[in-house]
Amino acid sequence: GAVVSQHPSWVICKSGTSVKIECRSLDFQATTMFWYRQFPKQSLMLMATSNEGSKATYEQGVEKDKFLINHASLTLSTLTVTSAHPEDSSFYICSARDVGLGGTHSEQYFGPGTRLTVT
Amino acid sequence: GESVGLHLPTLSVQEGDNSIINCAYSNSASDYFIWYKQESGKGPQFIIDIRSNMDKRQGQRVTVLLNKTVKHLSLQIAATQPGDSAVYFCAETSGATNKLIFGTGTLLAVQP
Numbered sequence: 344g345a346v347v348s349q350h351p352s353w354v355i356c357k358s359g360t361s362v363k364i365e366c367r368s369l370d371f372q373a374t375t376m377f378w379y380r381q382f383p384k385q386s387l388m389l390m391a392t393s394n395e396g397s398k399a400t401y402e403q404g405v406e407k408d409k410f411l412i413n414h415a416s417l418t419l420s421t422l423t424v425t426s427a428h429p430e431d432s433s434f435y436i437c438s439a440r441d442v443g444l445g446g447t448h449s450e451q452y453f454g455p456g457t458r459l460t461v462t
Numbered sequence: 463g464e465s466v467g468l469h470l471p472t473l474s475v476q477e478g479d480n481s482i483i484n485c486a487y488s489n490s491a492s493d494y495f496i497w498y499k500q501e502s503g504k505g506p507q508f509i510i511d512i513r514s515n516m517d518k519r520q521g522q523r524v525t526v527l528l529n530k531t532v533k534h535l536s537l538q539i540a541a542t543q544p545g546d547s548a549v550y551f552c553a554e555t556s557g558a559t560n561k562l563i564f565g566t567g568t569l570l571a572v573q574p
Binding site: 385387452 | 469470498503504505508551560562563565566567
């Protein structure tokens with residue numbers, strides 16, 4: 344159980360175009376999903392917290408108009424990279440918290456990541 | 463804290479030896495800590511966690527130690543195997559934010 348999927352697993356796009364990445368919780372419901380970005384040989388950096396039915400909360404320095412997040416249901420959050428540029432090339436990873444577990448620290452389950460390359 | 467640098471610290475061990483991976487966390491208010499394993503091109507995989515009211519927790523072949531006085535966390539892997547080769551991250555969070563803050567990571571290379 345507690346599987347999180349991402350689609351696509353990798354994508355190549357041209358500079359100036361937009362790319363949408365999906366994050367799905369397959370066997371549980373998630374009111375909260377998180378989006379991370381990871382550059383090569385570096386750690387995961389939290390970009391934003393995605394809340395079902397409300398606006399995402401972005402970390403300092405992350406442009407909300409460039410990285411559009413939509414959390415339309417308890418099992419799906421999407422990240423759209425708008426007007427992508429080569430510097431946006433990175434590994435994007437989502438995670439989801441299981442609403443059923445409750446408690447102060449519900450475990451986050453991570454997706455397999457999406458490799459974005461902007462040419 | 464934020465990740466800095468363009469290379470990961472590397473720990474090289476022989477197969478069968480014990481490995482100790484260290485992590486310094488940043489926020490004294492953090493009350494929950496997790497170790498993740500990340501293989502190349504994949505998402506992080508949960509290994510073991512510990513709450514701040516504990517100083518040691520054991521799992522299968524893994525032990526996490528927490529020293530709140532010096533804000534230090536360690537992961538011990540017994541009888542390291544080639545399949546343990548990966549990047550290991552510690553992460554901290556607190557009930558106030560529930561956001562995970564990842565450490566810089568350590569590359570564990572297991573030599574056969």
